Amino acid sequence: MEIQILNWLQSLHTPILDKIMQLITHLGDVGIIWIILTIVMILIPKTRKSGVIMAAALIVDVILCNVILKNLIARVRPYDVNTAVQVLVAKPKDFSFPSGHTAASFASVTALYLAGEKKLWKPALALAILIAFSRMYLYVHYPTDILGGVIFGSLSAWIGYQCSKKMFNIFQVERP
Known part of the structure; x- marks a missing residue:
């Protein structure tokens, strides 16, 4: 069933959409867009606590998703199952489940939401959804x-x- 969904997505391909999806997916490569946002937030005193929350979320995400789950589940990628599909990006060398791009994106969005970043979490959610979709499209x-x-x-x-929160309590820092 899942391969059928991915094969159907292949019918949506156009040269322009291919380029857009490649660009969107590259924003999530190694979580770069989220790492940059985290660093910027940590550097700005007003958003520092939210940046720390994002950093903690991304660290937990790397350990849980990329180190533990991907290797434990060891799911083969769809392009290795259906070799007839031309992949438009460099083929990832790690396992498929869970999507690291998606996990980092939603770790960041959820961290922004939990930190109370009302102006940031909604556009971040839109980008996270686009990144997640791009991974299936590609x-x-x-x-x-x-x-x-x-x-x-x-x-x-x-x-x-x-x-x-525990760290903020230990160091007597006000929570966001």
Whole structure:
């Protein structure tokens, strides 16, 4: 069923949409857009606590999703199952579940939401959804990889938020 969904997405391809999806997916490569946002927020005193929460969420995400789950589940990528599809990006060398791009994106969005960043979390959510969709469009993840990324990324943010709250209490820092 999942391959059928991905194959249907292949019918949406146009040269312009291909370029847009490649650009969007590259924003999520190694979580770069979220790492940059985290660093900027940490550097600005007004958003420093939110930046710390995002950093904690991304650290938990890397450990949970990229180190533990991907290797434990070891799911083969869709382009290795259907070799007839031409992949438009460099083929990732790691396993498929959960989607790391999606997990980092939703860890960041959820961290922003939990930190009370009302102006940031909504546009970040829109970007996270686009990044997640691009991973299926580009045939590098199954829909359940994306769903797993949403769930485990959000869980990572919650864990990161709880750890940050404890740290803020230990160091007598006001929570956001």
